[in-house]
Amino acid sequence: MARKAPPPTDGKPVLLSGGNPQIPKGDGDGPVQAYIAALPGWKQDIGRRLDELITAAVPGVRKAVKWNSPLYGADDQTWFMSFHAFNRYIKVAFFRGASLDPVPPGTSRQKDVRYLDVPESGLPDEARFTVWVKQAAALPGERM
Numbered sequence: 001m002a003r004k005a006p007p008p009t010d011g012k013p014v015l016l017s018g019g020n021p022q023i024p025k026g027d028g029d030g031p032v033q034a035y036i037a038a039l040p041g042w043k044q045d046i047g048r049r050l051d052e053l054i055t056a057a058v059p060g061v062r063k064a065v066k067w068n069s070p071l072y073g074a075d076d077q078t079w080f081m082s083f084h085a086f087n088r089y090i091k092v093a094f095f096r097g098a099s100l101d102p103v104p105p106g107t108s109r110q111k112d113v114r115y116l117d118v119p120e121s122g123l124p125d126e127a128r129f130t131v132w133v134k135q136a137a138a139l140p141g142e143r144m
Helices: 029-038 042-057 126-138
Strands: 062-066 069-073 081-085 090-094 114-118
Touching: 029 042, 029 062, 029 069, 042 069, 042 081, 042 090, 042 126, 090 126
Parallel strands: none
Antiparallel strands: 062 069, 069 081, 081 090, 090 114
16 A cells, blocks of 8 residues: 655645655646745756746646646646656656657657756756747647
């Protein structure tokens, strides 16, 4: 039987492995902002910047938190990307990343998914990231 994380005693979300916050699932910007606010240290700044760039690149982007990760969608039923905190980086997942030009560097066991690891130093190329976000939002999304 899987063990549940203990409830926080100080009112703050529990941090799971890698510093990823355990945030209740929910739709909208509120849960995403709660997730970002609960990220520890430098990860909070990176999460905030990722969210700002995604929101600017895709006006009206749909947001939610599921599986302790923020998800971003261009329509009412599918998602095109997410991110998740790990110890040394934040992993951005483009669900149809193999169709992006150029293809993001991180491979996956799933043939269409590509990753971008963002370290404490931040995004190496915000312009390229923004292009990827726009391309990803224009592709068919994933149902989740």
